Amino acid sequence: MANKAPESQQRILLVTGMLGAGKTTALRELEDLGWESIDNFPIRLLDRMVGGNAPGAHSLAIGFDCRTRDFVPADIIAQVKRWIEEDGLAISTLFLDCAGYELERRFNETRRRHFLAGDLPVPSGIAAERELLAPMRRWADVLIDTTDYSTNDLKQTIREHFSQTAPQQMTVTVSSFAFARGKPPTADLVFDMRYLDNPHWEPGLREQTGLDAGVGEFIEGSAVFTSSFEKISSLLLELLPRYAKQGKAYVNIAFGCTGGRHRSVYTAEKMAQVLRDGGFSPTVLHRNLGSRAEDLVEGTQHP
Known part of the structure; x- marks a missing residue:
């Protein structure tokens, strides 16, 4: 379950994971739950959005992945630790994972190229991405494996984890x-x-x-x-x-x-x-x- 913050404190959720694992679906569902969502926001600009004096909604979900500019997992983890220790911000991280064979199927089904594959087959890009994201996966507060999930299954899981912190009700x-x-x-x-x-x-x-x-x-x-x-x-x-x-x-x-x-x-x-x-x-x-x-x-x- 994501960390809860006092009502007056900015609540921040970092959403990342493997390409094709469902980040876009998760962010849209969080929006429906009342979060303000931003996807692929440049890492170097996060200080303006998340820093202790930054304005913004009390519930802010920020999506990023290997395509995001300046994406270096070790640097992101270090920055988040500083925000938590120095500014007392309530920051949680959601990591969306998925088995390689299912990711390969999804890429083939949509006929999309993997960002890290270049001229190599999709499995090569998936392997490179998994190695890059390993620190984020180990560090995440919430891990959701979407291998056997339908879109509706993922939406349901997001609601179960984060609806209690959402400001809106039915x-x-x-x-x-x-x-x-x-x-x-x-x-x-x-x-x-x-x-x-x-x-x-x-x-x-x-x-x-x-x-x-x-x-x-x-x-x-x-x-x-x-x-x-x-x-x-x-x-x-x-x-x-x-x-x-x-x-x-x-x-x-x-x-x-x-x-x-x-x-x-x-x-x-x-x-x-x-x-x-x-x-x-x-x-x-x-x-x-x-x-x-x-x-x-x-x-x-x-x-």
Whole structure:
């Protein structure tokens, strides 16, 4: 696990490793987790970016490899040691490794030349790179071998190692809408509440909304609401942590009814409270709450 730093201290992660082992994928995933990422930054300019007085984000991931200008592993290690000892910086190093045969396959698949191979076959370049990077590999705080990894496997591993230090969390939105105006296109999970009795047809409730106590009491009075709401709550409390673990940044949960003013509004508000109690911080949106009941197609029945 990467070293943790106080909230006010700059957090720095050096990302290096074998060409083809997944550095670009790792940096992109770190960006999604809220890190500011820089790749192949000239080593001689690191002092400006990392030094004790350097400005920057509290979470900074810097990628470099054998192609980076002025890349000398022994010099980088010595410089990082000085930053840690003299400036008290929280610096960790991630090394991405991969077996030679798999790296060779990846290079052949992409038809790319190895940077250190020159006119020689790819295995010669890989061998030279492995020898060059040996000090960095031995010194790294976190070593990830991507030989048997898919891209998704690497992303998952990066999240497991570094998501706890990331400043951003998954954004959860709970919304209500009217089926009469169409489903929200960005909804990840849609629940149709039209199986409930419609307050629109109850005297005195048509002009009210799901934010009013009378409508809430009417909906709660249905036995099927209580049982179904508990099932939906359990499902969401199980799914949301799994979405977060998979690195999903946004989850939109939408509840719909015919007019988007009664059943869906009440359910969305009640569900948002359940999610807050479960440790989430949902944003609540009511897409059609401002529409007049007469403007929406309620039909002649009670759907």
